[in-house]
Amino acid sequence: MTDPTWNAEFTRHFDLTADSMRFTAYLLCGNWHEAEDVVQAAFLKLYLAGPKLAKRDGLTAYTRKIVVRTFIGERRRMRWRREKLTDSPPEMPSGGEHVEDRLVVWQAMSVLGARQRAVLVLRFWHDLSVEETASALGCTTGTVKSQSARGVATLRQRLGPQYADLWQEVSRRA
Amino acid sequence: MREDDLKSTFERLRAAPMPVRGLTADDIISSGEAVRKRRRTMAVVGSGVGTTAVVVAAVLALALKPGGAPNGPVDPAGPSSTSSVQKPVEVPPSTTPSPSSPVEPSPSTSMPPAPFTTPPSAPPPSTPPGSTSAPDEPAATSTTSHGTTPMGSASVAVTQTR
Numbered sequence: 001m002t003d004p005t006w007n008a009e010f011t012r013h014f015d016l017t018a019d020s021m022r023f024t025a026y027l028l029c030g031n032w033h034e035a036e037d038v039v040q041a042a043f044l045k046l047y048l049a050g051p052k053l054a055k056r057d058g059l060t061a062y063t064r065k066i067v068v069r070t071f072i073g074e075r076r077r078m079r080w081r082r083e084k085l086t087d088s089p090p091e092m093p094s095g096g097e098h099v100e101d102r103l104v105v106w107q108a109m110s111v112l113g114a115r116q117r118a119v120l121v122l123r124f125w126h127d128l129s130v131e132e133t134a135s136a137l138g139c140t141t142g143t144v145k146s147q148s149a150r151g152v153a154t155l156r157q158r159l160g161p162q163y164a165d166l167w168q169e170v171s172r173r174a
Numbered sequence: 175m176r177e178d179d180l181k182s183t184f185e186r187l188r189a190a191p192m193p194v195r196g197l198t199a200d201d202i203i204s205s206g207e208a209v210r211k212r213r214r215t216m217a218v219v220g221s222g223v224g225t226t227a228v229v230v231a232a233v234l235a236l237a238l239k240p241g242g243a244p245n246g247p248v249d250p251a252g253p254s255s256t257s258s259v260q261k262p263v264e265v266p267p268s269t270t271p272s273p274s275s276p277v278e279p280s281p282s283t284s285m286p287p288a289p290f291t292t293p294p295s296a297p298p299p300s301t302p303p304g305s306t307s308a309p310d311e312p313a314a315t316s317t318t319s320h321g322t323t324p325m326g327s328a329s330v331a332v333t334q335t336r
Contacts, residue, residue: 007203014199022195023188032193040197040205047206125184155180
């Protein structure tokens with residue numbers, strides 16, 4: 001049962017938000033390949049759920065919620081997987097094209113848990129409030145506050161005073 | 175490190191060139207249609223298998239039920255060759271009442287209790303004044319008579335003593 005109205009609306013929404021969602025997924029996942037998979041799964045869920053939606057005026061926020069929750073679910077399942085997705089084959093040296101993979105903050109964020117990273121991305125990239133972040137993640141506002149504080153503290157501890165120098169180096173390479 | 179540094183880091187990352195997107199809306203739509211078709215097929219097959227399983231289980235339950243189904247074919251019912259007339263059951267009259275049979279009420283219990291004294295409007299009997307019992311009222315004398323003697327004789331005995 002194909003709904004041509006929904007197909008047209010979905011196509012328009014995809015063209016508008018696909019890049020933004022890709023970048024959000026990239027911030028969450030840490031590499032473009034996994035981000036592509038997460039975005040594809042999220043948009044597929046959105047497409048399947050679209051005809052059942054009563055109101056379609058908040059599709060962007062809904063899509064972002066799906067992306068974040070898909071990422072957290074993938075990370076939960078990844079614990080039991082043997083293979084791990086990487087941006088490039090391990091036997092090949094990483095090229096200079098994707099220099100953002102070497103970002104210092106990026107490496108520091110890689111040690112954070114999935115929820116902490118999602119909280120930081122939603123709070124400091126999407127500028128969501130504590131309540132909106134809690135709604136997107138499906139947790140309480142207290143959890144958002146604690147996860148945010150712990151995440152920033154971990155970044156501070158890992159980056160430390162060398163953060164400025166490392167950032168200059170990364171910027172020069174980029 | 176402050177929160178602003180994190181935000182500026184994200185912004186610089188956003189400004190960096192992104193790889194080419196290998197995903198289009200048509201790919202998502204075609205994948206969604208395939209998923210819907212697969213789900214519909216699974217639903218139809220699942221409901222069919224479920225219905226078949228329920229029917230088979232019901233048939234097996236009825237067949238394996240002990241005494242539920244007859245072993246062979248049953249002949250149709252026809253008229254019987256011998257006729258029998260039922261005789262009414264005669265109850266022999268019992269001479270001695272059984273202990274469980276209802277006991278006929280005695281006259282003393284069936285009759286309403288009579289007053290001990292005669293009404294003043296009654297005509298005076300032949301007995302001399304002062305006697306309290308009439309000879310034709312056994313209930314009044316039965317309470318005053320002795321245990322095993324008949325009532326009539328008791329009243330007679332009373333009158334004789336007077």
